[in-house]
Amino acid sequence: MNHLKKCLASLALSLGLAVSSAAAQEAQKIKMGVMQWETIAMTSSVTEHLLERHGFEVEEVEFQEWGVAFAALGKGDVDVLISHPDYAAADYWERNARKLEKLSVASYGYNAGLIVPSYVTINSIDELNEHKEKFRGRIIGVEPGSGMMRQSENVVNEYGLEYEIIEGSGPVAVAELKSALDRGEWIVSMYWTPSWVFQEFDIKFLKDPKGVQEPTETYVWLAHKGFAVQNPKAREVIASVFVPESALTQMTGWVKEGASIDEAVARWEKANANRLDRQAMIGNQ
Incomplete structure (x- = not known):
């Protein structure tokens, strides 16, 4: 019995050290893939700024095609990106799913x-x-x-x-x-x-009684397999971000009026500073 207790204690200590070691080794640089759609670029930018407030360095990698973006994510050339894996990009998700994981919902209403x-x-x-x-x-x-x-x-x-x-x-x-x-x-x-x-x-x-058109879609943060376990704090920060459809509509309106995407995001963040400050508390507890 004493031998069993010693084995269990040793195992618990080993597991504790492993978890502590993994947390200590969490990467401080995140490679963020960004598909060049206005709304995806905006949501990615809001998340990038929050990660930076938590001490992460974020490198953006721009993509024009979903196929290229998913291939890069599967190979680990980028760590995370936003997509629509349940419908619009379902084919790409299914082809690469074994190499990827879903982290959190970033927005809803596409x-x-x-x-x-x-x-x-x-x-x-x-x-x-x-x-x-x-x-x-x-x-x-x-x-x-x-x-x-x-x-x-x-x-x-x-x-x-x-x-x-x-x-x-x-x-x-x-x-x-x-x-x-x-x-x-x-x-x-x-x-x-x-x-x-x-x-x-x-x-x-127009209503679509036959259901031929795509249903309302969710913007989801995706990552290469293992990212959440290897980067628990980054994953927690990313999961704290949700940009409402109304915010994206407002920001695209500002872009239409002549603002750059960066300027539109900065304007929205300034107007929602209290909300973003609450999100920034995630991971600091």
Whole structure:
């Protein structure tokens, strides 16, 4: 019995030393992958600033494509990044899941779908064919090959819509929308939230009774496998950050007015200093 007690005590001491050693060896430099979407860059920036307040050095690595970003995360070339692993980036998540882990929710409210002015009297995609003439049989699109264009093509096929999707870009879609609103015309286009567009214009999403479009999505902090155990304080700080959809909409509005992303984030952080100070207390207890 005494021998068993000694073994257990020795094991507990070993485990305690191992945990203390791991905590002591936590990396003070975090490589943060940042996909170059406005809202992701903003949420990443807020988290970066909080990590820096806790003494971490953060190096940003910019990405333009999800495939490249996920590959880098899986290889450990970056430590963390924000993505939408449950739908928009589900394919990339599934391909790399064994090398990755989910840390925490960073924000919620990403939506993408067909939009119309609020004065348009229909509310659902399945009503579009009845009013083809008023919409001139066109859906104003964005960049060719984008996920939103593919989603809209699926919508056209699933609902049997007698419409042509017009390729363009985000700015072109907004210009067409503004022109139609100014003239009180009917227009159907595609866009996403969070975005200043919904703050600037009186528009609405069309309902999707068949569920063809992506559901409302969550922004999730992802990391390479083992990051949370190896970096408990960094993980705790990251998990303390949540940037609401309303904040992202407000910041994208400031960018539209001419502010840089860094300036918009700084303005929002100044206005929410008390909230951020409370978040900064995480990990200092």
